[in-house]
Amino acid sequence: MSTAAIIPAAGLGLRLGGEAPKAFREVGGESLLVHAVRGLKAATAADLACFVIAVPAGSEDIVLKLLEPYCEGASLQIVAGGSERTDSVRAALDLVPVDGIDCVLVHDAARSFVPPEVIDRVVAAVRSGAPAVVPVIPVTDTIKRVDQDGRVVDTPDRRALVAVQTPQGFEPSLLRRAHAGDVAGATDDAMLCERLGVTVQTVEGSEDAFKVTRPRDLLLAEWLLAERHRA
Ligand SMILES: Nc1ccn([C@@H]2O[C@H](COP(=O)(O)OP(=O)(O)OP(=O)(O)O)[C@@H](O)[C@H]2O)c(=O)n1
Numbered sequence: 001m002s003t004a005a006i007i008p009a010a011g012l013g014l015r016l017g018g019e020a021p022k023a024f025r026e027v028g029g030e031s032l033l034v035h036a037v038r039g040l041k042a043a044t045a046a047d048l049a050c051f052v053i054a055v056p057a058g059s060e061d062i063v064l065k066l067l068e069p070y071c072e073g074a075s076l077q078i079v080a081g082g083s084e085r086t087d088s089v090r091a092a093l094d095l096v097p098v099d100g101i102d103c104v105l106v107h108d109a110a111r112s113f114v115p116p117e118v119i120d121r122v123v124a125a126v127r128s129g130a131p132a133v134v135p136v137i138p139v140t141d142t143i144k145r146v147d148q149d150g151r152v153v154d155t156p157d158r159r160a161l162v163a164v165q166t167p168q169g170f171e172p173s174l175l176r177r178a179h180a181g182d183v184a185g186a187t188d189d190a191m192l193c194e195r196l197g198v199t200v201q202t203v204e205g206s207e208d209a210f211k212v213t214r215p216r217d218l219l220l221a222e223w224l225l226a227e228r229h230r231a
């Protein structure tokens with residue numbers, strides 16, 4: 001049995017700004033998408049058989065050529081993404097083979113620097129029987145719930161809060177069922193499983209798996225890459 005990796009990479013990156021869609025922005029001379037694919041390949045325990053990548057419509061051919069050298073030993077399919085992240089994941093999921101896959105990873109192109117040990121933890125948890133798995137890190141700020149007028153409603157106990165990252169790992173038939181249901185307003189795939197009443201397991205994530213979202217994240221990414229090269 002093997003793992004399939006879905007990479008939603010079709011977002012515009014409006015919060016980041018710039019001319020190119022976010023997944024094509026470069027750090028250390030290579031696109032965020034290439035870094036994300038390379039990171040997944042580095043997780044050998046994942047035994048990756050297949051990549052399905054959702055990209056902005058019209059860029060499918062160029063991305064196929066770009067990524068082929070990085071996906072040796074695995075199949076590679078590129079699909080046009082949709083207007084929401086869930087649409088992009090769903091389009092990719094439709095191309096994941098039904099046979100021979102026991103774990104589907106869904107990994108943001110924008111979390112380009114996730115360490116291999118995080119990926120391995122997610123896959124191991126799925127293979128140990130957890131149907132849905134997310135990597136998490138503790139929140140470091142005090143979090144408050146506010147009403148529509150900006151008034152504080154309450155302050156949840158921070159020890160019960162975590163920030164959720166990717167890759168998220170799923171038993172394949174569960175992920176298909178989850179995406180066949182109501183996807184409105186879902187910002188990650190685990191949330192769709194929660195809607196089905198499925199318990200989602202957490203594993204330890206990493207600060208290095210941060211999502212490139214705003215311009216300063218590109219500077220952090222450049223720094224992280226330089227640190228890794230120095231090590
Ligand atoms: N319609 C979409 C929206 C997002 N994504 C992908 O989902 C991941 C997480 O999304 P986010 O970081 O929020 O990216 P954007 O939607 O591009 O960012 P923004 O909201 O700033 O435009 C990214 O890898 C992004 O490319 C996608 O494939 N299709």
Ligand SMILES: C[C@](O)(CO)[C@H](O)COP(=O)(O)O
Pocket residue numbers: 085108164165166187188189211
């Ligand atoms: C999937 C995700 O990266 C988990 O933190 C996140 O939910 C994506 O959210 P965004 O609204 O697209 O930034």
